[in-house]
Amino acid sequence: MAVKEKAWYSCYPEAIPKSLTYPDHPLPYFLEQAAKDFPEREALYFLGKRLTYQELLDDVYRMAQVLKELGIKQGDRVSIMLPNSPQSVISYYAVLLIGGIVVQTNPMYKERELEHQLNDSGTETIICLDLVYQQVEKIRARTPLKRIIVTGIKDYLPFPKNLLYPLKLKKDGIHVEIPYGDGVYAFSQLMKKALPQPVKSEISSMDDIALIQYTGGTTGFAKGAMLTHRNTVVNIIQCNAWVHKAKYGEEKMLALVPFFHVYGMTVAMNYAIYKAATIILLPKFNTKETLKVIDKERPTLFPGAPTMYVALLNHPDTPKYDLSSIQACISGSAPLPLVVQEKFEKLTGGRLVEGYGLTESSPVTHANPIWEKRKNGSIGLPWPDTDCRILDPNTGEEVPPGVPGKLQVRGPQVMKGYWNQEKETARALSDGWLNTGDIAMMDDEGYFYIMDRQKDMIIAGGFNIYPREVEEVLYDHPKVQEAAVIGVPDPYRGETVKAFIVLKPGKTTTEEELDRYCREKLANYKVPRKYEFREELPKTTVGKVLKRVLIEEENRKSEGMETTG
Known part of the structure; x- marks a missing residue:
């Protein structure tokens, strides 16, 4: 399509081209290039351990040799069930280097979720943390698994932490015993025997799958999005x-978002390596530890989720630490409240903007310009070479600016399809257009706004209510730290609005106070009719609030009332 047809191009920053040239390389090429250009530059920092780019590449070559010797071939799926750590980066690039397909697996998965993913993908090899070995072993016989490669946090800790860590586990009552043999291997022992010899595979970046990345599985079992080398390179x-x-060669990336999540994988790992940045690895988000690391290691880039920024803003020790090294943050995985954006920018002096994406698009499709014009509440502009349209939910016809509808996106970062799911692929992709499942609106200048997930929209008394709008108002209240809004059954209105509230430490309020506050800022039909105060909200590992858990709890309450009524 001609450039003039796209409303958002009028607001594109001068520094950003509307279309880009994409190199025809598989993903590992960029690691090899970074090691060639900056062999002595620090690639990874992990709890005191430091690896240069040359050391990282050598370890990737070693693991690639190990995998080949174990019989893993091009096109074989390898599951990586690790937190952010040197082993997760090494394993990821080693699998890709030999032409394998990475299946990122959340270490917090329960047996049911893990069994489904391994069976669906046909995974025969898993690289996992010693702390989750038992649950892998329990489902092994019910899956295609032939090989389990086990590693521990201590494997890449510096002296004396590597000696103290096992003692800490014992003190915490955690006993880790791995019965090596019979297809179970020690990561560290395999690496010791391998040589850092370059490995080459014939990989078609356009056609070959790099990843089977599973969606969140909000309805039924998760589906595996097939992302090619080309998809992921494009998004980088x-x-x-x-x-x-x-x-x-000058940036430092704070890698808090898990690499097993597509957002962390692309932005915090792959993009960082493309830039020859130092990746500051944290295996889990702890507010106090994060403040210390930012103060000491001075990251410049910090992709995160709103809940991370909220936690850092509200910790009582935050004023003791210097966070001024942070220059740019793109917030993803959940809506970014305006008050959080403003306070975090004031705290750091850097820029924090909201972006948007999906597992199926590698993941990013939109973001607000970081240093140029942005709009409050907007997910920003489509990225280069990314097309978007908004369709009427009933007629399927494109709607004009200012009218909400179903968001579709199209671009070279969009997946090949779902693994072994032809019907689901056909439902998600239509003539190259990806159905996002989100209700969005575009303004006259081409900035997009997510009104809500199509399934999250509340219809009360015939009115459409978008939870995000109500949450924005609640986040603005001086005593509210977090808010989540859902629709709950109502005999008169069909649905009504309920707000779950987490208050800031030391603060108290009442339903009446929040009701008065909301009525000043929202139309009457949007104001929550019910409130529930909580110590915390259920969240994913990336900090996204699990609204389906809240909805399920409400449904159980409703069913209980009907049974006893």
Whole structure:
């Protein structure tokens, strides 16, 4: 389509091209290039351990040799069930280097979820943390698994932490015993025997699958999105264009978002390696530890989720630490409240903008310009080479600016389809257009706004209510730290609005106070009719509030009332 047809191009920053050139390389090429250009630059920092780019590449070569010797071939699926750690980066790039397909697996998965993923993907090899070995072993006989490669946090800890860590586990009552043999291997022992010899595979970046990345599985079992090397390389290059002030070989990336989540994988790992940045690895988010690491290691880039920024803003020790190294943050996985954006920028002096994406699009499709014009409450502009349209939910016809509808996206970062799911693929993709499942609106300048998930929209008394709008108002209340809004059954209105509230430490309020506050800022039909105060909200590992858990709890309450009534 001609450039003039796209409303958002009128607001594109001068520094960002509307279309980009994408190199025809598989993903590992960029690691090899970074090691060639900056062999002595620090690639990874992990709890005191430091690896240069040359050391990282050597370890990737070693693991690639190990995998080949174990019989893993091009196209074989390998599950990586690890937190952010050197082993997760090494395993990821080693699998890709030999032409394998990475299946990222959440270490917090329960047996049912893990069994489904391994069976669905046909995975025969898993690289996992010693702390989760028992649950892997329990389901092994019911899956295609032939090989389990086990590693521990201590394997890449510096002296004396590597000696103290096992003692800490014992003190905490955690006993880790791995029965090696019979297809169970020690990561560290395999690495000791391998040589850092370059490995080459004939990989078609356009056609070959790099990842089977499973969706969140909000309805039924999760589906595996097939992302090619091309899809992921495209999204890295698009990210590079958007973060146009970042300098090659000079940045430091704070990697808090898990790599097993597509957002963390692309932005915090792959993009960082493309920029030859130092990746500051944290295996889990702890507010106090994060403050210490930012103060000491001075990251410049910090992709995160709103809950992370909220936690850092509200910790009582935050004023003791210097967070001024942070230059740019793209917030993803959940809506970014305006008050959080403003306070975090004031705290750090950097820029925090909201972006948007999906597992099926590698993941990013939109973001607000970081240093140029942005709009409050907007997910920003489509990235280069990314097309978007909004369709009427009933007629399927494109709607004009200002009218909400179903958001579809199209671009070279969109997946090949779902693994072994032809019907689901046909439902998600239509003539290259990806159905996002989100209700969105585009304004006259081409900025997009997510009104809500199509399934999250509340219809009360015939009115459409978008939870995000109500949450924005609640987040603005000086005593509210977190808010989540859902629709609950109502005999008169069909549905009504309920708000779950987490208050800031030391603060108290009442339903009446929040009701008065909301009525000043929202139309009457949007005001929550019910409130529930909680110590915390259920969340995913990336900090996204699990509204389906709240909805399920409410449904059980409703069923209980009907039974006893």
